[in-house]
Amino acid sequence: MHNAAFQHIGMKGVYQAVDIEPSCLGKSLLRLKEPDVLGANLSLPHKEAVVPFLDEIEPVARRIGAVNTIIRKDSKLLGTNTDADGFYQSLMEGGYQPQGIALILGAGGAARAAVHALSQAGLTLWIQNRTPERAQQLLDSMQVEGRVFATQQEVPFSEVGLLVNTSSAGLSNLQETPLTVPFPELQSGATVYDMVYKPLYTRLLLEANEQGYNTVTGIGMLVHQARLAFERWTGQSVPASVMFDAVKDTLQ
Template identity: 35%
Template sequence: MPAINGKTALYGLFGFPVEHTASPLMHNAAFEELGLNAAYLPFPVSPDRLGDAVKSLRALGIRGVNVTIPHKQTVIPFLDDLSTAARTIGAVNTIEITPSALIGHNTDSIGFIRALKEEAGFSVEGKPVFIAGCGGAGFAIAVQCALCGASSLTVMDVDRQRAHALKNKIATVSSTKVSVADTSDLVPACVALAVNATPLGMHETDPLPFSIDELSDSAIVYDIVYNVPQTTLLKTARDRNIKAYGGLSMLLYQGVEAFEIWTGKTPPVKTMNAVLQQAVYGVQK
């Protein structure tokens, strides 16, 4: 990273804790490759100081920040405006700082869509989609799929009330048909994309989040879990020669989207990906 001086543009991450994050490595590698005099720093912001931290952004001349757990929802009252996706999802992970406003974005959701496009050459437009898990990530992914024109969504969660809340939210912004499945149901054979947005897969002993016995061989499986290179779901799908992708690409492309919002520049995606692979798996691609 270039030496920090009086002209260095500062970017960062608000979260609590932030010690685990790979975002500084990813963004600082991109700044260095593009020759930008900029630095990305993690800021441990406790929940009771979030308002103070947001108010400090302009005073400190910070150019943009990401927001992570536990602040993605609670940061919203401190912002001036929200993107359509952030407003619908009810969560923000990126703050754009303009001369007149602090604008909240959700690049997690669009990062997922972009990961599918870049890795699999896949678009959800006009396609039936299945999503297991209707919490934060699953909620965001489902809303974005609807906004991007998925023909139908089948959602499943152990908390059926949460699944129905997601269905009702999507009905306010999209004509996409949404069905709520029981956890015992098989993934519908017609779906083109099956997504695991539950924590199942983070440990070797976890059961499959859903059965893919009826899934077409031409479908795509995406598992947002990324702490291991290959979850049981991914292995099961690949053993059937079904195209399957892990969640590190979603992390990558949410960062790419944030970088573009802040700088207006196209970041070096290959470099960012290599840094993430090294940080998470200890290998480079």
Template identity: 90%
Template sequence: MKRAFLFAHPAAHSLSPRMHNAAFQWIGMDGVYQAVDIEPSCLGKALLRLKEPEVIGANLSLPHKEAVIPFLDEIEPVAKRIGAVNTLMRRDGKLMGTNTDADGFYQSLLEGGYQPQGVALILGAGGAARAAVHALSQAGLTIWIQNRTPSRAEHLLESMQVEGRVFATQEEIPFKEVGLLVNSSSAGLSNPQESPLTVPFPELQAGATVYDMVYKPLYTRLLLEAQEHGYNTVTGIGMLVHQARLAFERWTGQAVPASVMFDAVKDTLQ
């Protein structure tokens, strides 16, 4: 039996086992995917599991995406630029890391009807923001970041060698130039009534898209307000599904339709 893991802390809430086990079943492979709660101090020991012959790979979530890098033999360029690894593979005895978050984000964005225009405004400056910055800068968009700690956002842009603007408060933002608004912060995750900022929605560009990486609840306050003003909205579940689909393909060499993974989790979404 083939095996794959998610290493996270905490891990019990993860939807990844549902998605990957459905994918194993769809391709007819005898395999199992397990989410394991790994405390930060135990990460190195946990990675030894990947040397077992039946293990084909692993995913990483908070707080391990950056901490894992010193343990790896090789890091693919996309992960190196983002500064975070979410997928591990074993090749010729070497432990390799990559990042499927950026491609997963952008594919879900396009599937959601996004038409590139204007400036991309990203809320937050953490690991998820890095994935969005990579994808959007590769697509040629101008990047703006709004973060309560401007120095963190400035470091993000500098370390990724991306030109852009940083705003400490929303009052500074010229919203009329924004064609894409991305929430990469956790606002709305624990409290559906919370919003990352009070957006003056009538001021966004006509036809703008609002994207929220939070997927539980599926429709956050930010997205509901955007819909009320007629803007295109994209939920975060697509990013979760696509990053998982891309990781699974790296491990098995087989492509699985995104619908297979989405159907495995849709009953958990609200």
């Protein structure tokens, strides 16, 4: 995605994936301070661990508790998070009409980005996770009011206008679904969003589609978080379609 974006703006740049052992994170970040570097993205398990090594953290990343993007500013490293905005933009592009309650499945890093975005949008939040204590900790640490359900059997699904899967259930497994109940009846016109983008059409989305709900895949979030990071590094915007075209064929 990023290499396609560099090409699009005619900038001689390259985006490379690098494996970093957790114990080498601090040392590896020194490389980012060199003048030929624009910044970096981070993925698991570095998103939280990186915080103490950075010179500045933007409020959005502090609230989410995770940094997915580093921007070099002279010899200083600034941490931010583009996942929440990426999620929200893709949700709106996916035709979500704000209605009812937002139910989030999962309570890891991706859930924190969704909670940030949806609470900023003023939605009432419910959250259900395999480990319910983790869901409560998430809400407490982000100072968001919401209801935690220990099991899906207890959820009044008919009040739900947005169901967001942020758990890893369904990742690389078309048989798996985050639902532990038969596909529930949601509000009419509800949207079902799955952050899992491999496979692109997860079992959750296929079933939601069969029930007539609006469905949104995780590819939009992937593209928009990348687009927003690219904009921060280069100061230039690139159409989302450039990045989408570069990634879509790898995610069937």
